[in-house]
Amino acid sequence: MDNRQKSADSSGRGALDGVRVLDLTQVMSGPFCTMILADLGADVIKIENPDHGDQTRKSWGYSVVGDDSRAFLSLNRNKRSVVLDLKQETGRELFLELAKTADVVIENFRPGVAERLGVGYEAVNAVNPSIVYASISGFGQTGPYAAYPGYDLIAQAMTGVMSVMGEPDGAPMKSAIPLADLGSGMFCAIGILAALLARGDGDEGQYLETSLFESALAMSVWESTEYWSTGESPKPLGSANRMSAPYQALATSDGHLTIGANNQKLWHILCAVIDAPELEHDPRFVDNNNRMDNRADLVAELERRFVRKTTDEWVALLLDAGVPAGPIRNYEQVLRDDPHVKARHMVTSFEHPVEGTTSVLGPAIKLSRTPARVVTPPPLLGQHTDEVLAELRKPVERPA
Incomplete structure (x- = not known):
């Protein structure tokens, strides 16, 4: 352990301790964003539909022991789950009461849905002017594609990303890593942190948005450069780089x-x-x-x-x-055997009440004094409803 690591705050405080986030998101882009904030110490309260919760709980990926899928478990650690039916007046009222205590609200509904539910920016800002309200969507809140469904695959296709993936003269191919989903989540986290910093000690929050489409396009740095430099659309290059060779x-002889x-x-x-x-x-x-x-x-x-x-x-x-x-290694070699992955704590685990010991990727952000941590497992559906609603009856404590 070097001196930078030794300086970690012995109190266990996170960089975002005291920041409360109401998380109306599901699947990947939003949960990835709020997981970053939660790893950094924010109190992330995941608001879920009481019938089935986040779509990924039961319908995505593999379930091993309980009903919650490993897809859900991989993105929702360090959060608390509250079930509210936002289609009912009682659910909306409770959400707005919680919003009064929050610093951030984030949603990834289709544009217009949050407003129809009565939990959009204007409604939340009316009860809490200091709120930072973030929206993630497929194509943004405005523009001719705004109503299109928000899928990573579609965003990769429509931004040109798929046109440059794969081998020369091959069929269009998407990035195996869902860069539009994950990119929009990262851009949103950056925007939230910037808005919190801009707010400072004042009372004025703001609205921000990111989209899968714009995030994928924003990452097309070399491809856009090549197009503007040559006037021709970039082609797939396999593993090669657009700007240099080799x-x-x-x-090699064995791989x-x-x-x-x-x-x-x-x-x-x-x-x-x-x-x-x-x-x-x-x-x-x-x-x-x-x-x-x-x-x-x-x-x-x-x-x-x-x-x-x-x-x-x-x-x-x-x-x-x-x-x-x-x-070039496969994921078994990386996740099971790689000594650098171990040294950098990029594989960690939590104890889940149903699944038991569950391995997950560790935080990629390394802070010396207030490090990101995996503290609690992903919540069971509605696990913290009573606990969080009880907090409405007492002031939310903020750090000095």
Whole structure:
């Protein structure tokens, strides 16, 4: 443990202690956002439909012991669950009473649904002007696509992301990682933190929104750059990089490695490591532009040499010489065996009252004094309804 880690606050306070979040979201984008806030210490109260709760509780992914799916368990730790029927007047009234005690409300209904339920921004702002109210939707609250359903797959398709995934001349392919869902959740968390900071000690909150569509598009940095630079739509490149070469996966004698010789110095070092001085000054590869223009030839020349040794042998040689490189691993190797994952606490677990010991990914944000933590398991449906509603009868304590 280094000095940065040793300075953690011994009281166990989180960076967002004292911040109360009412979470009206479900499935992935919103729950991912509120999980980040909860890991950082916010009191996240998950408001769920009393009949079935979050859609992912029973209808997504695998269930192992109880009814709640592992998809739900992976996104809802450190939260409290309250069941309220927002279609009934009593449920709406209780929600607005809770909103008076909250700092943040976040929803990911289709545009207009929160307003129809009586829990939209105007209704909440009327009872709590300091509220930070966040909406996540598929395509934003305005614009010609606003009413479209919010699905990661559709957002990836309509932003161009699927057009650049996969191998050259292959069928359109989505990113296996749901980047529109997760990206919108991360952007929303950033927006919430910015709005809380802008509020300071004053009483004026604000409304913010993110969308799956805009989040996926915002991540298309290299692709948009290529289009504006060349006037042509980018094409799929497999594992290659749009801005430099070689920067991709290459075959070895027993698998594949990744290599990032993305500047001229590293290119020269790479040629020395693989004992290929003839490539160093080959006109096809003399600089980055030429290497990108002749990428297929470059890959063929490199792989002809890389297949002489194993992945581990090459990675060791390349790293020792200062060339960025790494093996391609599967998730079993990463989650079960990787010593760096263990050292960085990226696999953790909680004790669930039904599921028992359950493994989950750990927080990726590392704060030295107020670290993110996995403290409590995902709640059972309505587990904290009585507890949270009882708190309405006493003031919410805020840190000094």
